Amino acid sequence: MNQTSRVLFVTPALSVAQRRAAFDDDGPLDPAGAARARAAAGSLPAATRVLVSPSARCRETADALGLAAASARPGLAGIDAGRWRGRTLDEVGAADPETLGRWLTEPDAAAPGGESVAQVCARVARWLGGVEPGSGRLIAVVEPDVVRAAVVHATGAPPSAFWRLDVAPLTVTELSGRLGRWNVALGHALGGA
Template structure:
């Protein structure tokens, strides 16, 4: 049995443009919504559709024309604790040691939320469960979920998490069977040709 998972990153929103820790409630900006609508119909059919619970992921799925049911909850992005909604440079000025520790140590969570290690473990459990299903899963998920999935499927060290750039509105495809995954990284979603 071959399992296929296509991870779609959300279109842009103000948090992304301002380098903020997303608060989960910030909607897509006009440009992001326009690009997502233009790419509607560019994805393969799937047996399952899921989305991270953030507004930007749900709105991207809707703009892409994906009818995700209420039961289609995918993994949430990293819980940034008290840093949620704050700009990265603001956190860097206010808590430089804590930010440095968090970026250097995957098991650190000085913000009171979730560590990168915990996120990677949670995403690995989700991905391993999805691997038991035949057919394709389309998942509109946060960029950090994509990073965690790539770290898992490649068996990469947790320190490599921050070395993967994940662009908005791209697809990362995973396919696997018998406990082995292959990965096709971040190709952009293209508007449908008329």
């Protein structure tokens, strides 16, 4: 019996906040991002289960891709930016450069009222640990932060590698594995995207 599990992490289309280089404020996809997601509908293989991060842009992307039956999972949420939510990186850098610098370089440093890189990496590692062997193919439309954390865990990289991983919109990163060991196939573009 094949005990291999597959998780296809799909990143959402570009959002209005991303266009502004702002921390996610649970806003919608921008029109061009939504159109690109609709164009990629039907390009994913069949799955036993479809999951989604609770953010608006992940839910909208899942819907645009034809994955309307997606089930929201709080454990797959993007990193919590706390009081920086909705602000641009430039605004935060101008107001509190030291805290931002620590958050970007020290995995245990958290955004004010938010989450550290180490915390999101641990949360995603716990989720991956709960994927049942032989559970088939799962598709999860998730924030890029979740993909970073999953790759950090799967490769055994330290949490300090988190910000060194670039994750493009509308790409698929596949983890396949058994017995707690994961292999990684990085960043395949979705058809039409």
